[in-house]
Amino acid sequence: MQILFKNYLVSLMSIEYLAEHYAKTEEHLEKEKQWLENEKLWFMHRSGFTIATKIPDENVESGKVKIYVDQTGEILTVDEDDVEVANPPQFDRVEDLTHLRRLNESSILHTLRQRFAFNLIHTYASNSTLIVINPMAPLAIYSEKVVSLFKGCKSEDMPPHIYSISQSSYHGMLSSRRDQSLLFLGRSGSGKTTNFRHAVQYLVTAAGSLNKVVTVEKLAALWTVLENFGNCKTVLNANATRFTQIFSLDYDQSGLVTSATIQILLLEKNRIVKKLDNETTFHIMQRLLCGVEGRLRKELLLDNLSVNEANHFIPPVLKHEERQRSQTEFIKVCSSMNILGITEMEQKLIFAVLSAIYHLGCAGAVKAPSNNRYQFANPQAAQRACTLLGTTVEELSRILFGTGSGGMVTPNAPRAPFRTPSPIDKGFDREAVGMEAIEGMLVGLYSELFNCVVHLLNRSLSSSTHTVASVLLVDTPGFQNPATCGRQAGASFDDLCHNYLQERLQLLFHHTNLVAPKDRYAQENVEVDFDSSDNDEACSNPALLVGLLDRTAQNSVLRTSYADLHEADRRGLLWLLDEEAIYPGSNDETFIERLFTHYSDRDHQLLLRKAPGNNQFMLHHLQGTNPVLYTAKGWLKCSRENPIARAATNVLLESTKEDLSKLFVNVRGLGSTTFSGSTLGIDGSQSLKRASSIRRTFGGNAAMKRKSVCLQTKFTVDGLIETLRRTKLRFVQCMLPCHDAACNDAGSNLLKNDGQGINDLMNVPLLRSQVRGAQILDSTRLNKQGFPNFIPLGEFRRRFRLLSGDSKVSGPVLDERKAVEDMMQTLDLALTSYRVGLSLERRVPIIYCGGLDTCATGRDSRTYSKEIKSKVNFIQFLCT
Numbered sequence: 102m103q104i105l106f107k108n109y110l111v112s113l114m115s116i117e118y119l120a121e122h123y124a125k126t127e128e129h130l131e132k133e134k135q136w137l138e139n140e141k142l143w144f145m146h147r148s149g150f151t152i153a154t155k156i157p158d159e160n161v162e163s164g165k166v167k168i169y170v171d172q173t174g175e176i177l178t179v180d181e182d183d184v185e186v187a188n189p190p191q192f193d194r195v196e197d198l199t200h201l202r203r204l205n206e207s208s209i210l211h212t213l214r215q216r217f218a219f220n221l222i223h224t225y226a227s228n229s230t231l232i233v234i235n236p237m238a239p240l241a242i243y244s245e246k247v248v249s250l251f252k253g254c255k256s257e258d259m260p261p262h263i264y265s266i267s268q269s270s271y272h273g274m275l276s277s278r279r280d281q282s283l284l285f286l287g288r289s290g291s292g293k294t295t296n297f298r299h300a301v302q303y304l305v306t307a308a309g310s311l312n313k314v315v316t317v318e319k320l321a322a323l324w325t326v327l328e329n330f331g332n333c334k335t336v337l338n339a340n341a342t343r344f345t346q347i348f349s350l351d352y353d354q355s356g357l358v359t360s361a362t363i364q365i366l367l368l369e370k371n372r373i374v375k376k377l378d379n380e381t382t383f384h385i386m387q388r389l390l391c392g393v394e395g396r397l398r399k400e401l402l403l404d405n406l407s408v409n410e411a412n413h414f415i416p417p418v419l420k421h422e423e424r425q426r427s428q429t430e431f432i433k434v435c436s437s438m439n440i441l442g443i444t445e446m447e448q449k450l451i452f453a454v455l456s457a458i459y460h461l462g463c464a465g466a467v468k469a470p471s472n473n474r475y476q477f478a479n480p481q482a483a484q485r486a487c488t489l490l491g492t493t494v495e496e497l498s499r500i501l502f503g504t505g506s507g508g509m510v511t512p513n514a515p516r517a518p519f520r521t522p523s524p525i526d527k528g529f530d531r532e533a534v535g536m537e538a539i540e541g542m543l544v545g546l547y548s549e550l551f552n553c554v555v556h557l558l559n560r561s562l563s564s565s566t567h568t569v570a571s572v573l574l575v576d577t578p579g580f581q582n583p584a585t586c587g588r589q590a591g592a593s594f595d596d597l598c599h600n601y602l603q604e605r606l607q608l609l610f611h612h613t614n615l616v617a618p619k620d621r622y623a624q625e626n627v628e629v630d631f632d633s634s635d636n637d638e639a640c641s642n643p644a645l646l647v648g649l650l651d652r653t654a655q656n657s658v659l660r661t662s663y664a665d666l667h668e669a670d671r672r673g674l675l676w677l678l679d680e681e682a683i684y685p686g687s688n689d690e691t692f693i694e695r696l697f698t699h700y701s702d703r704d705h706q707l708l709l710r711k712a713p714g715n716n717q718f719m720l721h722h723l724q725g726t727n728p729v730l731y732t733a734k735g736w737l738k739c740s741r742e743n744p745i746a747r748a749a750t751n752v753l754l755e756s757t758k759e760d761l762s763k764l765f766v767n768v769r770g771l772g773s774t775t776f777s778g779s780t781l782g783i784d785g786s787q788s789l790k791r792a793s794s795i796r797r798t799f800g801g802n803a804a805m806k807r808k809s810v811c812l813q814t815k816f817t818v819d820g821l822i823e824t825l826r827r828t829k830l831r832f833v834q835c836m837l838p839c840h841d842a843a844c845n846d847a848g849s850n851l852l853k854n855d856g857q858g859i860n861d862l863m864n865v866p867l868l869r870s871q872v873r874g875a876q877i878l879d880s881t882r883l884n885k886q887g888f889p890n891f892i893p894l895g896e897f898r899r900r901f902r903l904l905s906g907d908s909k910v911s912g913p914v915l916d917e918r919k920a921v922e923d924m925m926q927t928l929d930l931a932l933t934s935y936r937v938g939l940s941l942e943r944r945v946p947i948i949y950c951g952g953l954d955t956c957a958t959g960r961d962s963r964t965y966s967k968e969i970k971s972k973v974n975f976i977q978f979l980c981t
């Protein structure tokens with residue numbers, strides 16, 4: 102049954118693959134033989150790698166090797182370090198990289214490229230890691246029919262697919278009753294959100310939902326709304342996600358989905374006032390402006406906009422096709438909101454706040470010539486915004502500029518937050534202060550609105566049914582390096598925050614897949630022979646860069662020398678920036694100076710470099726594979742919350758429009774004062790309540806009080822990591838085949854099934870840097886050399902005693918370890934394939950079932966005798 106299933110799936114992926122895989126001609130067999138006789142190598146060069154044959158030559162100096170390059174016929178003498186041993190052709194498209202006989206970087210790249218050429222975009226890199234390469238085109242591998250094929254399968258029976266790793270999480274959750282999580286990693290545009298959605302869809306479709314609380318239709322509506330409010334166009338991705346979400350699917354005893362919860366973290370809220378070439382603000386702004394019609398347009402005061410009325414943040418949509426697309430999308434947003442039970446009234450209120458944001462963007466600020474105080478440059482636009490928000494121009498002027506509309510200060514007015522110049526105001530162009538106040542208001546309003554929308558989405562997915570365990574799926578804005586898509590101006594502070602998050606997630610990958618297994622082997626006294634190269638921690642540990650970004654001063658270090666003192670005092674970039682922002686007389690230059698005072702030593706030269714441009718520096722991210730040029734312009738300002746942003750909450754809560762204030766009072770809940778909104782929306786979630794670190798870490802901490810964006814970012818990421826650590830983690834490493842894979846609309850780069858054009862579509866150096874940055878070789882090697890699957894001895898004995906011919910009812914035994922060792926001896930398994938520790942470590946799954954993998958599993962699978970296979974299959978048959 103399983104073989105049939107695999108064939109069907111593979112055939113969906115590529116007919117040619119199937120033909121090649123099975124139809125082994127005489128010619129093929131002859132080629133394989135020749136290959137084994139020759140010493141085939143990968144010759145690595147700047148633009149990729151190519152196959153070569155080693156020419157034995159005793160006269161070649163040591164450290165060099167003579168090769169014949171098969172493609173060009175050249176004979177070269179090259180460094181030994183420039184070649185890696187190749188695998189025979191039958192390994193070309195193995196489903197799991199741990200099955201490669203010769204595991205090295207070129208062989209991994211070759212496998213990924215070969216598979217990609219046949220639209221096989223998924224590859225396992227270990228038992229908990231799946232690599233997915235963005236196909237840049239829709240593939241027919243996601244459907245209800247394909248879901249039904251994966252449903253109920255065990256990990257070892259499934260070909261690599263986003264559904265298979267989702268099924269493993271579901272199966273793990275059901276069998277252990279422990280929370281599981283799926284974490285999506287990768288560069289911007291690599292496909293994280295797309296895979297995240299396919300995974301959620303699988304988990305809902307395969308399990309089914311109690312009382313239809315979570316349905317596929319609702320999910321589609323959910324993505325539409327979230328995407329419109331939280332995504333925008335960037336130079337790297339035409340539809341880039343600008344927030345982190347923890348999507349929790351909660352299950353009951355019987356494995357049905359009972360509810361779902363979205364928790365939003367780290368929304369790039371400044372995006373609403375950002376002006377960048379070739380980038381846009383959140384999609385919803387343009388779509389509302391182009392799409393809203395008739396009476397509603399009038400009610401939103403958008404009907405009589407003057408053509409002379411420029412908006413300071415949102416440029417008009419000029420292209421006809423774009424306008425049309427925005428109109429269609431807006432209709433989709435409204436119908437999605439209907440599906441999610443967001444009432445017409447609530448929709449109107451949401452659009453009213455959006456329109457107010459637009460009008461305020463038109464209002465602008467200027468200094469009144471008479472008294473040198475700020476006032477609205479376009480009072481009509483300000484009036485429209487106030488009408489929609491249920492406030493008055495006087496009140497808003499007082500909040501923004503500390504004055505009434507005519508520039509007069511009301512005698513009894515409370516002191517406005519922006520009137521007292523903070524240290525960070527110093528050195529800024531005073532002209533900008535008025536606009537900064539407006540920016541703060543827009544950021545605050547949008548942030549509150551986004552929380553409100555998420556609250557309403559959560560309302561639609563919640564239920565009071567008791568849940569047993571959950572699967573958490575985490576999607577984030579990807580790694581940002583705008584220079585890779587042509588922006589030379591340097592990355593921004595927001596980019597740094599996104600990249601910091603990606604570094605922390607990669608560090609989590611490192612701990613889970615490289616540190617924790619070794620610790621476990623040591624604890625269990627299990628001896629494993631590792632290649633020395635994978636112990637090369639110094640150059641392949643994300644902790645170094647993470648430390649440079651977020652380490653705290655070490656008060657506990659014993660200070661015996663100046664060097665110790667310097668080391669103890671060394672703080673991460675985020676802390677330095679935070680401190681610099683409150684020092685009198687500081688500016689972006691002094692921040693850069695301080696950064697280099699702390700990190701100009703030799704140990705950090707590989708991580709941080711000076712750049713020639715003004716206030717520019719280079720950080721070598723992801724183990725040096727991704728150097729990003731940053732321009733620290735306005736960073737001091739970005740690192741502090743704009744005080745007016747908080748005032749926006751009060752504008753909404755105290756609106757004279759009762760419905761509006763009621764909506765936002767409901768969203769905030771009684772007594773909630775958290776600004777960032779990160780704890781909002783989790784009230785109904787049992788899983789996120791279980792993961793109580795979120796509440797503790799995100800709520801009421803010092804960073805919030807200090808209004809420090811830097812520290813809020815650090816502590817929020819701490820909370821996210823802590824939450825994930827409590828679950829059984831699986832990773833989806835998403836990769837880009839070329840830099841601009843997500844810059845165009847889907848479908849424009851459709852891969853041909855014949856594998857032609859692969860070299861044009863696949864940028865091998867780019868793939869190499871992603872494979873290195875994601876530590877794929879190290880983690881796959883550890884997985885291959887180690888014993889990644891383990892179960893407690895007692896459980897193993899109970900589950901598999903039948904294999905050794907023991908059919909008695911199993912009870913506790915005095916010496917579990919001895920009992921299991923005896924059992925393994927009867928089974929006559931190769932000793933290299935398992936270890937008995939405190940629990941049983943095993944190299945390949947004990948329950949083995951044949952399929953396409955048979956040839957690829959290589960030596961290990963052949964150690965199983967036919968007799969054992971048939972026993973295992975028989976037991977599987979009984980169990981399923």
Ligand SMILES: Nc1ncnc2c1ncn2[C@@H]1O[C@H](COP(=O)(O)OP(=O)(O)OP(=O)(O)O)[C@@H](O)[C@H]1O
Pocket residue numbers: 235236237238239240287288289290291292293294295296337338340341342343577578579580835842843846847848
């Ligand atoms: N599995 C897939 N099948 C088809 N198209 C895909 C797939 N994965 C990604 N794409 C295409 O690539 C584009 C970018 O993907 P996506 O937005 O999911 O990337 P991302 O990693 O989430 O980016 P960001 O980090 O910027 O949010 C999608 O709009 C889609 O066109």
